[in-house]
Amino acid sequence: MSDVQTRDSPDRTDSNLVSLRQVDKWFGDLHVLQDINLDIARGEVVVVIGPSGSGKSTLCRTINRLEPIDKGEITLDGQPLPQEGKELARLRAEVGMVFQSFNLFAHKTVLDNVMLGPTKVRKRGASEVKQQAMQLLERVGVEAQANKYPAQLSGGQQQRVAIARALAMQPKVMLFDEPTSALDPEMIAEVLDVMVGLARDGMTMVVVTHEMGFARTAANRVIFMDEGKIVEEETPEEFFTNPKSDRAKDFLGKILKH
Amino acid sequence: MQVLIDNFGLILDGFVKTLWLLLFAGLIALVLGTLLVALRVSPVAVMRAVGTSYINVVRNTPLLLIVYLFGALFPVLGYTASISSYIDYSFITATIALGMYAAAFVCEALRAGINSIPVGQAEAARSLGMTFGQSMSTVILPQAFRAAIPPLASTYIALAKNTSVALAIGVTEAAFAMKKLNNEYATGRSWIFFGFAVGYILIVWAIAAFAHGLERQAGKAR
Numbered sequence: 001m002s003d004v005q006t007r008d009s010p011d012r013t014d015s016n017l018v019s020l021r022q023v024d025k026w027f028g029d030l031h032v033l034q035d036i037n038l039d040i041a042r043g044e045v046v047v048v049i050g051p052s053g054s055g056k057s058t059l060c061r062t063i064n065r066l067e068p069i070d071k072g073e074i075t076l077d078g079q080p081l082p083q084e085g086k087e088l089a090r091l092r093a094e095v096g097m098v099f100q101s102f103n104l105f106a107h108k109t110v111l112d113n114v115m116l117g118p119t120k121v122r123k124r125g126a127s128e129v130k131q132q133a134m135q136l137l138e139r140v141g142v143e144a145q146a147n148k149y150p151a152q153l154s155g156g157q158q159q160r161v162a163i164a165r166a167l168a169m170q171p172k173v174m175l176f177d178e179p180t181s182a183l184d185p186e187m188i189a190e191v192l193d194v195m196v197g198l199a200r201d202g203m204t205m206v207v208v209t210h211e212m213g214f215a216r217t218a219a220n221r222v223i224f225m226d227e228g229k230i231v232e233e234e235t236p237e238e239f240f241t242n243p244k245s246d247r248a249k250d251f252l253g254k255i256l257k258h
Numbered sequence: 259m260q261v262l263i264d265n266f267g268l269i270l271d272g273f274v275k276t277l278w279l280l281l282f283a284g285l286i287a288l289v290l291g292t293l294l295v296a297l298r299v300s301p302v303a304v305m306r307a308v309g310t311s312y313i314n315v316v317r318n319t320p321l322l323l324i325v326y327l328f329g330a331l332f333p334v335l336g337y338t339a340s341i342s343s344y345i346d347y348s349f350i351t352a353t354i355a356l357g358m359y360a361a362a363f364v365c366e367a368l369r370a371g372i373n374s375i376p377v378g379q380a381e382a383a384r385s386l387g388m389t390f391g392q393s394m395s396t397v398i399l400p401q402a403f404r405a406a407i408p409p410l411a412s413t414y415i416a417l418a419k420n421t422s423v424a425l426a427i428g429v430t431e432a433a434f435a436m437k438k439l440n441n442e443y444a445t446g447r448s449w450i451f452f453g454f455a456v457g458y459i460l461i462v463w464a465i466a467a468f469a470h471g472l473e474r475q476a477g478k479a480r
Contacts, residue, residue, distance in 0.1 A: 066381055084301055086389055093387025103378035107401050117386035120396055162382075169386060 016075075017042045017173055017204050018063055023072035025058060032058050033069070034228040040173070045205045047215040047236070050225035051251055056208045059225065060177045063206060064095040077172060093121050096166030096174040100181050102158040104150035110137065110161050111146040117169045129168075136164040140194050156187025160194055173204040180211055210255065216240060224248045261446035262453040265439055272435030273457050278345075279353055279421040279431055280461070284414060286357025291364025295402075296394055298369055309365070317362040321355075321423050328355040329427040352424035356417065363413040371406030372398055404476040411469035415462050432457060 018040040025033040032055045040046055048056045061067040062074060065081050065088060074081045076095065082088045104113050114133040118124045137143040140160035142153070150158055159179055166174060176195065180188040192214050199205060199218040209215065215222055215236050222239040224232040226247045232239060243249045262269065297309030316324070328351050332338065340346040375398060383393035403410075422433035436454045440447055 064385055066385065089384070089387050089389045091387075092385055095385070097382070097385035099378055099382065101376075101378050103376070103382035105379065105382065105397055105401075107404070116396065117388075120392055121387040165382075165386070 015042050016040060017044075017077055018206070019075045020059075020062070021073045021075075023062065023069050023074060025055075025062065025067065025069045025071075032228050033062070036072070036230060038223070038230065040204065040206060042172075043202045043204055044221065045199045045203075045207065045219045046221050046223060047219040048206065048208045048223045048225060049210065049212075049215065049251075050231075053227075054225040055228040056225045057177050060175050060206055060208045063173075063175055064092050064097055066097070089121075093117070093169055094172045096169060096171035098159070098162050098166055098174065098176045098179045100178040102150070102155070102162045102182070104158055104162055104165070106150055109147050109149055110142065110153070113150065113161060114165045114168050117165065121169070133164070133168055136167050137161070139167075139197075140164045141190070154187060155183045156190045159183065159187075159191045163191075163194055163198075167198075173206065174198065176205065176207040176209065178208050178210070180209065212240065212255065224251070226251075259449055261439065261443045261449055265435075268435050268439070269432070269453065269457070272430065272432035273461070275349075275429065275431040276418075276421050276433075277461070279349070279356060279424055279429065280414075280418050282353045283356035283360060283421070284417060286354065287360035287364045287413075287417065290357065290361035291368060292399070294361060294365035295368040295372065296391075298365065299372055299394075301390060313362050313365060316359060317366070319359075321359050321420055322426060324359050325352060325355045325423050325426055328352075348424075348428045352421075352427055352429045356421060356424070359420070360413060360417045363416070364410065367406045367409035367413050368399075368402055370409055371402030371404070374405040375401050404473075407469055407473050407476065411466060414465050414469075418461050418465060419458060 016039040018038070020036050020038040023033055023036040024031070034055075036059060038046075038059075048059060050056045058067055062069050063076070065074075065084075068084075076091055079091065081091060104110075105116065108116065111130070111133055114136060115126070115129050118129040118132070119126055134143060134146065137146055140163055142157050142160050142164070145153055145157060145161070150161070153161065163174075163179075179195070180191050183191065188211070192211060195205070195207070195214065196218050205218075207214070207219070219236045222232075222234055222236050223230055224234075224239065224243075224245070224247075231245050232243065232248050234244075239248070240252065243252055294309050294312055297305045298313070300306055300309070329348070332347075332351055338347050339350070341350070379397055379401065380393055383397040388396070421431055424431050425434040425437060428434070432454060436450060439450050443450065
C-alpha cells in the first residue's frame with residue numbers, strides 16, 4: 001500500500017498519451033458509454049473498476065478501436081484514431097492489448113506467438129526478434145514453454161505469454177481487459193506479479209480488473225464506472241478508504257465483504 | 259467381365275483424364291474459393307456484396323448448365339485455344355467451368371471454418387497492428403483450413419464425381435468412355451456400370467484418405 005506514496009506521480013497535464021473527449025457509444029438501445037472524458041498521462045497506471053455491464057471493458061476496447069465509438073474523439077499520443085485501414089493498423093501496433101481469454105494464436109507455438117507481431121508488422125529480422133522474444137518470455141517466466149502450443153499451457157502461463165506478445169511490439173500503452181478473470185485463484189498472483197513489474201518499470205497501463213489488491217499496489221488512479229458513466233476518479237487510497245458516491249460505497253461493500 | 263478386360267486401356271485413359279480434370283479444376287477452386295471467402299468476410303461492404311453475389315449465382319445454377327454455357331460462350335468471345343491435342347479446347351472449358359462451380363462450395367466450406375475460429379483470434383491479430391490481409395493470411399485462414407477439412411473433403415468428393423458432366427461438351431473422361439462402351443456392348447452393361455463405379459469409388463476413397471491424413475497432421479500441431 002505504501003507503494004502508492006512512493007511511486008512518482010506522473011504529470012497529467014503535461015503529456016497525455018491517451019485522451020477521450022465526450023465519447024458516446026450505443027449497443028442498439030443500450031447507451032453503454034455516456035459522455036466519457038478521460039486523460040491518461042505517460043507512465044500512468046489507471047485501474048477501471050465497476051459492476052458488470054458498467055461499460056468498463058467497452059471503454060478499454062475503444063482505446064485501440066476494437067470497439068468504434070459513435071460520438072466524441074479519442075486521441076493517442078496526440079493523433080486522433082483513424083478509420084479502419086492501414087493507418088489504424090499502424091496505430092494499433094503502438095497499443096498492447098491483453099484479453100480476458102488470452103487469445104493466443106492456437107496454431108502457433110509460444111515463441112511464434114511472441115515473434116509474429118515484430119516480424120509480420122514491423123518487418124524485423126527473425127534472428128534478432130527471436131532473441132528479444134526469448135528475453136520477454138524469460139521476463140514473464142515462461143521461457144521453458146517456448147516451443148509448446150498454447151493449449152499445452154496453464155491459464156496463468158498463457159496469459160503471461162499474451163503479455164509478452166503485446167510487449168514484443170514495444171507499445172506506448174498497454175490495455176488489460178480483465179486479465180485475471182478467467183484464471184484459477186492460484187494463477188492470478190503470477191499474472192499480477194508480471195503486471196506490477198510492468199507498472200514499476202513505468203509502462204502506461206489501463207487495467208480493467210476486479211483485483212483490488214492490484215489497484216492499491218500499482219495504480220495511480222482508480223476510475224469507478226457504473227451504467228456507462230465515470231462515477232468516481234480518485235487515488236486508490238482515497239477511493240478504497242473514502243468513496244464518495246453511494247454507488248461506489250455499495251459496490252465496495254459487496255466485493256470487500258468476503 | 260470380359261468387356262472390362264478387353265477395354266482396360268480405354269477405361270484407364272478415361273480415368274486418367276478424370277483425374278486431370280479433378281486436379282486442375284480443384285486447384286482453380288482452391289485459389290478462387292480462398293479469394294472469394296476473403297471477399298465474403300471483408301470489412302468492406304462492396305467486397306462482401308461481390309463475394310455473396312458470386313456464391314448466389316454460381317451455387318444456385320446447375321453444373322450442367324454452367325458447362326454448356328461456357329462451351330457456347332467461349333467461342334462467341336473468340337476463345338477456342340488448345341494447349342495440345344490432349345489438353346484441348348473442351349478440356350480447358352470444362353476445367354474452368356468445374357473450377358468456378360466448385361469454388362463457390364470451397365468458399366462456403368472455408369467460411370464455415372472461419373466462423374468456427376473464436377473472434378478473439380482476429381481481435382488479437384488486429385491489436386498487434388496486423389492489417390486485414392495479414393490477419394487473414396497468418397492467423398485466420400491457416401486455422402480455418404484445418405476446421406474446414408471435413409466439409410472441404412465433401413466438396414472435393416463432389417467435384418471428383420461432377421467431372422463426369424464434362425462429357426456433355428465432349429471431354430473424353432471416364433463417363434465419356436463408359437457411354438462409348440455402353441453403346442458398343444449392349445449386353446455387358448451391368449459389368450460396365452460396375453467397373454466404372456469401382457473406378458470412381460477408388461478416387462473418392464483416395465480423397466477421403468488424404469483428408470483424414472491432413473486432419474491427423476493438423477491435430478498434432480495445436
